[in-house]
Amino acid sequence: MDDGAISNKAKNKNRFLVGLEKHYHQFINNIKQLYGHDSVYEEYVKENSQSKEVNKDAAISVRNLFFKYNKKQNHFTINDCSFDVSKGSFHVFVGENGSGKTTIIKAICGANKNYIGDIFINNKNFLIDKTARLPITYIQTKPIFPNEFNVYEYLLMMGLLVRNDINNLKEEIDFNINKFKISEIKHSNPNKLSSGQQQKVLLIKSIIEKASIYILDEPTANLDPITRIDFFRTLKELAQEKNITVFISSHSLDEIKEYVNEATFIKAGKVLFTGKVNGKNLINKYEEMFFNKQTGAA
Incomplete structure (x- = not known):
């Protein structure tokens, strides 16, 4: 590719980013106005949610949630x-594969809408109040990034979806790229990064979006043990620095136990336990719920 072609490509990309800054907010606002109207249970929610008792101190409240994937299914996946x-809690969500963890997480994030029951974010039901989901950021196991953008451009684009202070946004992106020690991959395709680097990019995205609730579904599943520990430590530091709520599904209880103060255990779509825990208590409670009670093991 000659210098002229490279220059034109750069100019086109720059024009696109400028277009984002000027026009994307209106586009997103229009999407937000339309969001959520396709739930087959929306009328149920409107009629019944106001009577539910909601914990005023909860960032997330799930109440009497039922879910199945289609009408032909003869049982509820979530019961x-x-x-x-x-x-402000660091809350771990624990269950076997197929227990319903991801289904519930997607419902909380708005991806699964056809449920019966109520989900409140900061005491707001987001099927009624479409602003309720705005404090949430979602970090998944295998993120997919747009190939058209490098790391810096991706972060700028995502920041512009929720902010219009572009100068402050750029400063925050640069600050956090340096803080997370990923300056060397600033201009790299995020899809070509290691899993650990991708998770750092997603954490920076969450910071610049000003999210107050981090929902993470097995975010360390593809990380080596050292990188997993580093990730949990970083997440705990962010939780303390920015007073965020962390809701994370994980199988690595030995690694995560020192950071957790709340837990919910789920099996076959039903909650076995939910409440306060500490490091040793987390492991004991897990063994009690999943072994002693379920299998009769000593």
């Missing part, structure tokens, strides 16, 4: 689940 995630 009458209720639990709270306290504001």
Whole structure:
């Protein structure tokens, strides 16, 4: 590719980013106005949610949640689940594969809408109040990034979806890229990064979006043990520095136990336990719920 072609490509990309700054906010606002109207249970929610008792200290409240993927399914995948995630807590969500963790997480994030029951974010039901989900950021196991943008451009684009202070935004992106020690991959395609680097990019995205609730679904599943520990430590530091709520599904209880103060255990779509825990208590409670009670093991 000659210098002229490279220059034109750079100019086109720059014009696109300028277009984002000028026009994307209106586009997103229009999407937000339309969001959520396709739930087949919306009328149920409107009629019944106001009578539910909601924990005023909870960042997330799930009440009597039922879910199945289609009408032909003869049983509920999620069966009458209720639990709270306290504001400012580090809350671990534990269950076997297929227990319903990801289904509930997607419901909380708005991806699964056809449920019966109620989900409140900071005491707001987001099927009624479409601003309720704005404090949430979602970090998944295998993120997919747009190939058209490098790391810096991706972060700028995502920041512009929720902010219009572009100068402050750029400063925050540069600050956090340096803080997370990923300056060397600033101009790299995020899809070509290691899993650990991708998770750092997503954490920076969450910071610049000003999210107050971090929902993470097995975010360390593809990380080596040292990188997992580093990730949990970084997440705990962010939680303390910015007073955020962390709701994380994980199988690595030995690694995560020192950071957790709340837990919910789920099996076959039903909540076995939810409440306060500490490091040793987390492991004991897990063994009690999943072994002693379920299998009769000593």
